[in-house]
Amino acid sequence: MCRRRFARCATPAARAFARPATAMPGRSISRTPRATRSRCSAILRGMCRSPSGSRSISTSRRTSSTARPRLIAATARASSRSKNGAPRSARRSPRSSTPNASTSRRGEMTDIKGYHAHVYYNAATKPKAAKLRETIIGKFKVDAGGFSDEPRGPHPISQFNVIFETPEFQNIVPWLMLNRDGLDVLVHPLSDSSYNDHTALAMWLGEPVALKTDMLRHAPVGDSLMPSSQRQHA
Incomplete structure (x- = not known):
């Protein structure tokens, strides 16, 4: 193998000197120049390395390439820690999933103690109202x-009401x-604010x-207007 490569890598001058020369009158046959021989021998030494030598080179390359991920991993581990050596995640306090107590209290609804239904009528529709009431x-x-028949409380026109429990x-x-x-009906809850009952919650x-809302208060209705089970003086 090395001989064939030598023949291929030899320079034209070397090949010329390698051919059998014909003696010419007055000239002696000289051999391959020393500089050419040394150059080709250097090429041969570089090309004809032993298998063990090439194996050691490739092994060293793999070793140097596999060492890099270890350095990167070590850098990542170092960056995951703070200056004082503690893990960065340990410095962050977990967010509480429990809502603020004051916020939850503001969002609570007041208890509904029952309902009123007010049915409005006039002189012409009073028979309808009477029939509906009986039903x-x-x-x-x-x-x-x-x-x-006369205005009463916040109600400016004739009406009757029915009181019933929440269920x-x-x-x-x-x-x-x-x-x-065809009669107009107002249904409102009975909470801690009579004003809200007849406006926002109606x-x-x-x-x-x-309605004449200026007569209403932010307080419950009177005890006599509550369902019987909610009255304090039954």
Whole structure:
């Protein structure tokens, strides 16, 4: 193998000198120049390395390349720690998932102690109102108030009201939506604020009536207007 490579790598001058020379008159046959021999022998030494030598070179290259990830990993481990040597994650206090107590108190709803349904009428629609009142009394668990032909409290026109417990809401209100016979109805809760009950928390079936809200207070309604189970003096 080295001989073939030598023949390939020899310079043209060397090949010329390597050919059998014909003696010319007056000239002696000279051998390959010493400089050419040394250059080719150097090439041969570089090309004809032993398998063990090439294996050691490739092994050393792999060794040097595999050492780099270790340095990177060591750098990453060092960067994950703070200047005082403690892990960076240990310095961060975990965020509390518990909401602020004051925020939760502000978001709490006051207890609803029951409901009122006010049915409005006039002289022409009073017979409808009377019939509706009798049907409600016979069909649901309510405390029915009398007819108020004159304005009373925040109500500027004639009306009657029915008082019922919170569980009865799901029975009465959907029924009134379909069976109020064209009469306007106000449904409101009984909470700790009579003003909020008749304004922000109110629900109207039909046309809303302009109530006299300046008469209302941020306090519960009187005991006589509560459902019987909620009255302090039953």
